[in-house]
Amino acid sequence: xxxxxxxxxxxxxxxxxxxxxxxxVSVGAGQTVALLGTNGNGKSTLMKCVMGMVRPFAGRxxxxxxxxxxxxxxxxxxxIVDLGIAFVPEGxxxxxxxxxxxxxxxxxxxxxxxxxxxxxxDFCFETFPRLKERRGQLAGSMSGGEQQMLxxxxxxxxxxxxxxxxxxxxxxxxxxxxxxxDKIKELKDGFQLTVLMAEQNFTQAxxxxxxxxxxxxxxxxxxxxxxxxxxxxxxxxxxxxxL
Amino acid sequence: xxxxFSLLGNAIVSGLLLGGFYAAVTIGISISFxxxxxxxxxxxxxxxxxxxxxxxxxxxxxxxxIVASLVLTPAFYLLGAGIYEVYHRSFERRGDASMRGLAFFxxxxxxxxxxxxxxxxxxxxxxRAIYIGPSLHFGEIEVPLRLLVPAVASLAMIGxxxxxxxxxxxxxxxxxxxxxxxxxxxxAADPVRIKRIxxxxxxxxxxxxxxxxxxxxxxxxxxxxxxxxxxxxxxVLGGLGSFAGTVVAAMVLGIMESLTATFYGPSWSPxxxxxxLLLALAVKPSGMFGR
Numbered sequence: 001x002x003x004x005x006x007x008x009x010x011x012x013x014x015x016x017x018x019x020x021x022x023x024x025v026s027v028g029a030g031q032t033v034a035l036l037g038t039n040g041n042g043k044s045t046l047m048k049c050v051m052g053m054v055r056p057f058a059g060r061x062x063x064x065x066x067x068x069x070x071x072x073x074x075x076x077x078x079x080i081v082d083l084g085i086a087f088v089p090e091g092x093x094x095x096x097x098x099x100x101x102x103x104x105x106x107x108x109x110x111x112x113x114x115x116x117x118x119x120x121x122d123f124c125f126e127t128f129p130r131l132k133e134r135r136g137q138l139a140g141s142m143s144g145g146e147q148q149m150l151x152x153x154x155x156x157x158x159x160x161x162x163x164x165x166x167x168x169x170x171x172x173x174x175x176x177x178x179x180x181x182d183k184i185k186e187l188k189d190g191f192q193l194t195v196l197m198a199e200q201n202f203t204q205a206x207x208x209x210x211x212x213x214x215x216x217x218x219x220x221x222x223x224x225x226x227x228x229x230x231x232x233x234x235x236x237x238x239x240x241x242x243l
Numbered sequence: 244x245x246x247x248f249s250l251l252g253n254a255i256v257s258g259l260l261l262g263g264f265y266a267a268v269t270i271g272i273s274i275s276f277x278x279x280x281x282x283x284x285x286x287x288x289x290x291x292x293x294x295x296x297x298x299x300x301x302x303x304x305x306x307x308x309i310v311a312s313l314v315l316t317p318a319f320y321l322l323g324a325g326i327y328e329v330y331h332r333s334f335e336r337r338g339d340a341s342m343r344g345l346a347f348f349x350x351x352x353x354x355x356x357x358x359x360x361x362x363x364x365x366x367x368x369x370x371r372a373i374y375i376g377p378s379l380h381f382g383e384i385e386v387p388l389r390l391l392v393p394a395v396a397s398l399a400m401i402g403x404x405x406x407x408x409x410x411x412x413x414x415x416x417x418x419x420x421x422x423x424x425x426x427x428x429x430x431a432a433d434p435v436r437i438k439r440i441x442x443x444x445x446x447x448x449x450x451x452x453x454x455x456x457x458x459x460x461x462x463x464x465x466x467x468x469x470x471x472x473x474x475x476x477x478x479v480l481g482g483l484g485s486f487a488g489t490v491v492a493a494m495v496l497g498i499m500e501s502l503t504a505t506f507y508g509p510s511w512s513p514x515x516x517x518x519x520l521l522l523a524l525a526v527k528p529s530g531m532f533g534r
Binding site: 051053076077078079081082086087089093094095096097098102105106107108109110114138154155158 | 412415416422423425426427428429430432534
């Protein structure tokens with residue numbers, strides 16, 4: 001059964017600084033939704049709100065996971081992950097002095113994930129052969145692209161239903177960006193995930209997204225029902241692509 | 244020539260056995276200081292508490308000291324969990340853990356000593372066990388059971404802990420918790436709970452470490468202070484958080500002290516051992532097995 005995520009009227013910030021103003025985003029079951037916008041517009045903050053890392057001033061965030069509705073605001077991060085919502089954060093946040101395998105195994109800490117650990121590990125190594133080659137290597141000693149693969153693999157080890165990815169392309173060479181985005185699509189199909197992805201790289205993100213939101217100064221400036229709609233929108237060309 | 248060879252052999256063997264003992268009293272520091280960044284300088288005092296636990300069971304009930312210490316580990320675990328809870332609420336959560344936390348553990352060190360003095364007095368105490376006294380002989384080499392049994396118990400305890408830390412989910416989370424607590428939350432693990440478990444384990448090892456100490460030598464309440472420098476030195480030399488490193492460093496320090504004591508006199512051994520520590524850290528600052 002598929003899972004979905006609904007963000008309704010969320011306002012949030014840090015101290016007196018308001019970053020998000022009445023933001024509503026919905027990610028339907030089995031969809032890949034792109035959250036588009038340049039740096040400093042609130043993409044990361046919105047993701048942190050979903051993950052319980054930033055507490056919104058107002059609004060509701062609900063996740064429907066395999067037919068059960070869960071209110072997310074007020075829950076701890078670990079409790080949210082335990083529901084089946086995984087997050088690949090900005091900067092990847094790997095455990096640098098643990099090996100690739102140890103990082104992946106930590107991903108499966110969640111009780112529900114432990115039963116499927118062998119299958120998920122196989123899947124990770126199949127999808128990212130490089131991780132298999134480097135499984136005994138310390139995570140901190142790998143290249144940026146390899147670290148991004150490990151971060152994705154580790155998130156998948158928790159056998160999530162919903163996956164949030166913050167800026168998968170940041171710091172990667174253009175050829176790797178393309179490959180990473182392809183891999184996300186592959187993982188999404190393989191695990192039947194529901195994906196919310198924040199991305200600056202509009203053209204890459206839109207390749208795999210079913211729908212998209214453009215966020216400008218903490219507000220949703222445009223909601224596109226399809227990739228074409230996003231591509232051909234006047235607002236996007238003006239505010240976002242600078243054309 | 245013959246005599247000096249047997250002296251050398253005996254010095255190395257007793258150094259290895261001494262190292263086994265050092266490893267047992269250091270392994271708790273390797274967890275709390277090495278993996279959790281908690282500077283628990285009271286650890287040697289908990290070792291002494293462990294010695295008195297074993298002494299009490301041995302003198303009152305006639306139980307073997309090491310067996311008694313194993314039975315007492317759950318009590319030490321709970322004590323450790325309680326101490327972590329106080330430490331976390333009072334210092335760690337507020338973000339001023341480093342200096343004030345140090346004062347907190349200094350306080351615990353003195354409180355533990357004073358309690359032991361009040362209950363047991365200041366006299367040296369010792370235990371009885373069948374392995375205290377006899378020795379095994381391999382040619383010229385003498386292996387006192389009083390040192391061999393503790394060394395074996397120590398390695399068994401450390402081996403068990405190593406398996407737990409490397410094979411279990413909680414164990415891997417313990418290794419990760421000091422590296423990135425926020426990322427650990429994203430693995431669905433509560434870092435505070437993980438640290439509480441790890442710290443409680445570190446104190447539980449003090450029960451066994453204490454029994455090992457009192458088998459090797461008589462114990463009085465403030466004896467732990469003598470070991471503060473040495474246990475931290477071994478933990479750092481081995482590479483923080485590395486169990487293999489802790490064991491090897493303990494053995495190296497034991498052998499160096501034993502050799503120095505045999506050939507130059509016991510008063511030189513701390514100087515030589517710490518001189519070696521400084522040299523080793525100058526060459527490899529992360530310690531012998533540091534990642």
